[in-house]
Amino acid sequence: MMNIMDALGLSIPVVQGGMGNIPTGRFAALISEQGGVGTVSCGTLAPIEAEQQFKEARRLTDRTLAVNVPISVNAAPEDMIRLAARYNMDVITLSAGNPAPYIPEIRALGMKVNVIVGTVSQAKKVAGMDVDIITCEGYEAAGINASTEATTMTLIPQVKKAIDKPLIAAGGIGDGRGMLAAMALGADLVQLGTRLVATREHPAHHHYKAKIIEADESSTKIYGRSVGRRRRLLENEYSESLRKEEERGISLGTYKENTDEEKHLLGAVEGDMHNGFINGGQISGLIDELPGVAELFSAFRSEFNDSLSNIKKL
Numbered sequence: 204m205m206n207i208m209d210a211l212g213l214s215i216p217v218v219q220g221g222m223g224n225i226p227t228g229r230f231a232a233l234i235s236e237q238g239g240v241g242t243v244s245c246g247t248l249a250p251i252e253a254e255q256q257f258k259e260a261r262r263l264t265d266r267t268l269a270v271n272v273p274i275s276v277n278a279a280p281e282d283m284i285r286l287a288a289r290y291n292m293d294v295i296t297l298s299a300g301n302p303a304p305y306i307p308e309i310r311a312l313g314m315k316v317n318v319i320v321g322t323v324s325q326a327k328k329v330a331g332m333d334v335d336i337i338t339c340e341g342y343e344a345a346g347i348n349a350s351t352e353a354t355t356m357t358l359i360p361q362v363k364k365a366i367d368k369p370l371i372a373a374g375g376i377g378d379g380r381g382m383l384a385a386m387a388l389g390a391d392l393v394q395l396g397t398r399l400v401a402t403r404e405h406p407a408h409h410h411y412k413a414k415i416i417e418a419d420e421s422s423t424k425i426y427g428r429s430v431g432r433r434r435r436l437l438e439n440e441y442s443e444s445l446r447k448e449e450e451r452g453i454s455l456g457t458y459k460e461n462t463d464e465e466k467h468l469l470g471a472v473e474g475d476m477h478n479g480f481i482n483g484g485q486i487s488g489l490i491d492e493l494p495g496v497a498e499l500f501s502a503f504r505s506e507f508n509d510s511l512s513n514i515k516k517l
């Protein structure tokens with residue numbers, strides 16, 4: 204099996220997760236310049252909007268870049284894939300839908316295929332396809348969660364046992380110790396969401412970053428279970444109103460309206476905590492400062508090495 208750090212030219216085993224319509228071109232380039240995998244996020248962007256982000260990212264780095272295409276969310280996944288190839292993106296990360304129809308074209312365009320799964324059975328199914336990397340995301344994570352509600356701690360070793368592909372662990376990783384733990388369980392790389400939102404350079408609104416810093420381990424809640432969906436939100440005034448509304452009973456249509464990208468941008472980028480939601484993982488409780496990305500990665504390296512040497516052999 205290929206060494207994925209070498210194959211992607213990384214100096215730290217960290218991948219930035221996709222982030223809806225938050226404009227991530229510049230931020231993705233920064234992550235890549237710091238030795239990780241920056242991910243330009245397509246969300247529900249139109250091709251012309253996504254292209255601006257691809258262009259910006261490629262202008263700022265020639266290192267490894269990924270593009271997150273959420274299949275059932277974006278209206279034109281094929282266009283996103285073709286545009287990504289035009290800007291020499293290296294990896295297409297498919298989420299939120301059946302990846303099979305898109306894989307041949309990604310391959311033909313010379314890019315690597317990474318697929319996000321949330322269960323062991325999905326991982327097994329995807330491993331049978333022509334994919335390079337599988338990302339497995341646990342229930343701790345910010346954003347959309349799988350229906351089995353299995354945690355990263357339990358999923359990663361089970362997926363590792365079931366598949367023979369490079370594996371990225373996502374959900375609940377907030378420092379170098381978490382990175383070490385995920386790698387001890389079998390992950391080759393780790394994907395970060397919440398931890399990267401709470402950095403100086405991330406384009407999220409400072410109200411969002413402040414919510415992460417104020418959070419403890421109980422400050423995120425799942426919304427949507429009653430309609431068979433799961434999205435982990437950091438509590439704010441809007442999520443409180445959603446919770447009350449769900450208790451009274453909502454339809455799937457209302458759930459979708461309440462959590463559409465417009466409400467996400469209102470919360471995450473405009474900082475409107477009354478009318479918009481903010482995704483947040485359970486690891487928010489660990490995060491209490493807003494470092495720059497270079498400083499964060501340097502801390503990850505020392506925490507990883509320190510905890511590795513502090514662990515006693517049995």
Ligand SMILES: Cc1cc2nc3c(=O)[nH]c(=O)nc-3n(C[C@H](O)[C@H](O)[C@H](O)COP(=O)(O)O)c2cc1C
Pocket residue numbers: 219220221222223224225244246271273298299319340343344345346347373374375376394395396397398400471482483484485486
């Ligand atoms: C603001 C935000 C938006 C997200 N949007 C997406 C998305 O569009 N596509 C996706 O696959 N995952 C999305 N996620 C999930 C992340 O990519 C990542 O896998 C997750 O945050 C990892 O868990 P953590 O927050 O515990 O680190 C989002 C997460 C955040 C924080």
